[in-house]
Amino acid sequence: MKVADKHGRIIQAAIKVFARNGFFNSRIAEIAKEANVADGTIYLYFNNKYDILITIFEEEMGKIIASVKQELSKIDNPCEKLEIFALQHLSLVEKNKDLAEIIQVELRQSSKFMKEYRNRKFAEYLQIISTIVKEGQEKGLFRKDVMPGIFKRAFFGALDEMSRFWVLSPRKKYGVKTAAKQISHFFLNGILEVPCPETQKKKKKRPVKKTKRSKK
Amino acid sequence: MKVADKHGRIIQAAIKVFARNGFFNSRIAEIAKEANVADGTIYLYFNNKYDILITIFEEEMGKIIASVKQELSKIDNPCEKLEIFALQHLSLVEKNKDLAEIIQVELRQSSKFMKEYRNRKFAEYLQIISTIVKEGQEKGLFRKDVMPGIFKRAFFGALDEMSRFWVLSPRKKYGVKTAAKQISHFFLNGILEVPCPETQKKKKKRPVKKTKRSKK
DNA sequence: AATAAATGAATGTGTGTTCATTCAGATATT
DNA sequence: AATATCTGAATGAACACACATTCATTTATT
Structure with a gap:
């Protein structure tokens, strides 16, 4: 994998971190670390924490x-x-x-x-x-x-x-x-084991009109 | 409802507030207000926010x-x-x-x-x-x-x-x-509509004992 | 009067976000 | 070819602020 593709690296890191701690208990700093990226870099690719999610x-x-x-x-x-x-x-x-x-x-x-x-x-x-x-x-x-x-x-x-x-x-x-x-x-x-008759008591089976297709 | 029963009032208020904002976006102050209770009072009944949940x-x-x-x-x-x-x-x-x-x-x-x-x-x-x-x-x-x-x-x-x-x-x-x-x-x-034979291909259908009804 | 319950302002911590600074590489100038 | 200039991606220390929790004080209950 290329060293670049920061976007992808941040996403993958965030998936890992969010899964580990939950969204609200995850720190941007932790994601940054996991992605080998500076905290600020994340804000070059995403508007805010929520945007990552x-x-x-x-x-x-x-x-x-x-x-x-x-x-x-x-x-x-x-x-x-x-x-x-x-x-x-x-x-x-x-x-x-x-x-x-x-x-x-x-x-x-x-x-x-x-x-x-x-x-x-x-x-x-x-x-x-x-x-x-x-x-x-x-x-x-x-x-x-x-x-x-x-x-x-x-x-x-x-x-x-x-x-x-x-x-x-x-x-x-x-x-x-x-x-x-x-x-x-x-x-x-x-x-x-065997179909249960009682469960169908409500509806009478009515003859279904054959609606072949409805395209004009 | 009694004016007292702070415990119950706090719980009910918290249910409302948590449902409205989610746990992490709910403020203790908001729960207190909803329950007509001071912020500090909540800590007489619960150890912390999490404890309420x-x-x-x-x-x-x-x-x-x-x-x-x-x-x-x-x-x-x-x-x-x-x-x-x-x-x-x-x-x-x-x-x-x-x-x-x-x-x-x-x-x-x-x-x-x-x-x-x-x-x-x-x-x-x-x-x-x-x-x-x-x-x-x-x-x-x-x-x-x-x-x-x-x-x-x-x-x-x-x-x-x-x-x-x-x-x-x-x-x-x-x-x-x-x-x-x-x-x-x-x-x-x-x-x-009608039992599908393929889905049972794995298991041989074994003869079903006729279980007429099981009421004694 | 003594005790218990309730209050809410003050505290301090944790953290999302910002932004001045850096610097590798691209482009221009000589 | 060598040097100077520019660029913008990346950094991470610093900031601002939101909010859970505390506790000195007030109010109610016995």
């Missing part, structure tokens, strides 16, 4: 979204897509523990100050999931009464909580593959 | 665990238990937005500094879920290959993410009941 999210989250989308584009079957999404998500977390911790913990905490911002990138990520669901419904694979807006949050939340566990605890009990398999299996097939 | 978690989380356990004890069927758990969880969040935000956001961020502690209370909450799962497996209702340790996190995560959405966004698109129904339904029955 935002940049981390912007740049790194962007990479992740792109990579996940890329990976999913190779697959057709929505069932498989969900499983691959889970696997990808958990693998990425495992590979980038520090980054994952920041996105999970620090950015959530800061969300009050950058709601609108976080939401955009984050919504984009969640939308990958709801798109898969809609696709599955169109293909007649997934039940029509599944609300994609709820599903995407539930599915993401499940993965997110699973990874938090990894991020915070040093040794992990379950492997990435096992977890991804289990979780996608929960959501696809449920956990019942 | 911990106390909030300890006292309030304790109440929640007790209340959920209480509610679940009335029910037999594990399927129903899961649904009630979801409903309870989401309802509690809705009723105590500020508290929910603190538990979700601030405590997660602080977990680095008090891992051992958070884990105990939190684990207790998660364990409620895995206990339901094990019970369901014993009764032959839930598949044996479901790992309770993964399930509890996935299920909790799903609910947690759903409530984060409510906590952070002012108007909500889905009602508590709808969300609870949908989420527990995902986990019980999956989302497939």
